[in-house]
Amino acid sequence: MKLSKESILGLIALGTFLLLALIAPGFLSSNNITSMMFQLPEFGLIALAMMVVIVTGGIDLSITYIAALSGVGAALMLTNGYGILPAIIVAIFFALACGAFNGFVISKIGVSPILVTLGTMVLFEGIILAITKGNSISGFSDGYSLIGNGYYLGLVPLSIVIFVLFAIITAILLSKTSWGRSVYMYGSNETATLFSGVKNSRVLMKVYLYASLLAAISAIIMTSRYNSVKVDLGSSYLLQSVAAAVLGGTNIHGGYGKVIGTVYAVMIFQFIRNGLNLLGFHSSLVDVVIGAILILVLAMNFFSDKFKKVAETRKAEKAA
């Protein structure tokens, strides 16, 4: 029997969960499980955003600053007396404006994504600092704080429901729509898609817009959960999201990547971070463990890809 990359990762996630359930005191307690469910969505959404961009062979280094700027937008609305819905709309609008800017420079002018988003990362950070003067904005309405702290039907955290919903939407968009297919094809060979009547720049523009939309959702959850926003909102998730996407099986050169893989990777990160905390490890040691796992899995992926290629060649030769 042959397992896909993603199912192997799923088994690893399950294994990690079971192992920590055995050795980490209180890992299985309902309190701990719920708190993990509260923590996971904000990072998970950023990781999904990063994954979609990486599938095109690009990277979005500005993604967490898009989230922060979007959070600032929501905060300004809320602290000026506007309701929850207008705040959410403004948050999404801010993020889409950032995404459109990235998408325009990358797809129309043709500058490489790493350079563009490195630039816009600093740009967006600067805009946030200009607005907030480096201070945090806090004190939102109780209603707003329910998004990140409330429960759906009194059982599951609302934020995890939002995350699952967006994970499903992302999966459907990528695997079932012509845009999603074009994203994979573009990531594999953008010249061939151009010569096949695919509107490359439109595909790319939508990628950066969609990534920024996910960043906005993440920002809404974060601001609601923390009841405040600062320039570094979610900034620690930037490189972690690249790590999660790659751990999830996304090809850093583009052309391959699945939502479920990224979700498993985010879960593994969450379990380990939480479990090691319970075991009393220092947080720096947690990073060492996560780094080690990342390298291990990447090496495994490398070898399994190699075997897969040999197997495919064999299959082709047999059939020919």
Add this chain to the structure above:
Amino acid sequence: MSDYILQMKNISKTFPGVKALDNVELEVKKGEVHALIGENGAGKSTLIKILAGIHKPDPGAKFYFEGEEAKINKPIDATLKGVSIIYQDLSLFPNLSVAENIYIGQDSNKKPWKKINWKNIKKTAERALEELEVDIDPNTTVERLSIAQQQLVEIARALAFEAKLIVMDEPTSALSSSEVEKLYKVVDKLSSRGISIIFISHKLKELFRVSDRFTVLRDGKYVGSYQTEEIDEAKLINLMVGRDVSYEKNEKEVETGEIIFQVSNFSKQGNFKDISFSLKKGEVLGITGLVGSGRTELAQAIFGVNKPDSGELKIYGNYVQIRSSADAVKKGVAYIPEARQTQGLVLEQSIINNISLPILNRMRNKLKLIDRKSEVQLAEQYIKSLDVRPALPDLPASKLSGGNQQKVVIGKWLSAQPKILIIDEPTNGIDIGAKTEIHKLLRRLANDGIGVIMISSELPEILAVSDRVLVMRHGRISGELGIKEATQEKIMSYALNSGKKDDSSDVLHESNQVSQGV
């Protein structure tokens, strides 16, 4: 001492599931130019890689250098025996100087902290370049050289290593005709100095020009070795494919239908100028000319990926605007590029995903989602009708042979149901067997009512498939010939110089070659 610089005997190579070489032999005399010939997949490169020490042969293989048995287990073994290999995609360091490239590897035993002797490096390079009588400055960086010059640098490097046997893998594939002539002279010079050459090429004419003897491989088996002078082209093709293949000139009367496609006054600065022609239903229009005469640029302009400065298109009498390849698909124009692997296909992706790519929007169900079932059906339909082998829709396109890859590209464009199909060098790098299949297919498409425009440098192909031939020169149409009056000689005279006044459009690239071989 032996007459032979190299003898390889009993060479077999089994890759998982396939026998790439079956008891092959290769014998090269001192100072001779030995051609290695065979279709794609005949095992030429596997054999060379075994000689280079990259692949290990199955047990029982024997190597003799100058009559003495030797073992080749790794690349350095071959180098020490005086074997130098010049691969098709050269293996130079583009940002190092010519001298450094020639010298590199000579000092590999030196302790890393020892100082580099730059004088010595330069002297070695100068000596090697002088021997070849080529005028290249050893201080220039390699990336600033032309492909032909880079090749000479590789040859100079082989000389610096005191190579006794130089293998050249398709050395002329990227050279212009004058550069090819120069390369031949270098080859002659090397062989007169006693250095043996193994020359791999698909161009049969070329092999008759340079080689003294040759060895033919077919399907991984040894067919034989022959003196070049005792054999002719038809016999050689017979040896390669095991059957007689020759293109018959298309002599059929054209059933002229209505005009379905019209190009008027297409111009683009530096590419082509004042191009006007029309295409009738049921007709294959051949466009030929030297490489760099603007044929591909014109085709890509019609297809919308290379924006022309001016010009109009009419399909079935209606003016159309094509501003992008997406427009072209919508308006029923398909273009199959010459660079199959980089422009034609997304190699890592499956046959299914490649075939449906131009028409993803037409594959959607009511929910605007891709309907996988009809996608698979579509792929299976074209795999069957075009006889793609292996017939595995899920297989990545990279796993197919060149001919089958081309069939997938054709299938992909037929799925878009084009009215006009432009195909650029349709059989470049494809086995002779698959070539005739593709020719027949193009004729069939034309009979079915698709307007076919075929761009090709191979004159026998142009004559075999087209009903009418346009010849381009320096970005202009320099001649038009009906198939009855067309001959290779007439086409060449239009392509090179029609004898008319010079139209001073020499802003265009200098001429390249047209291959007259099969």
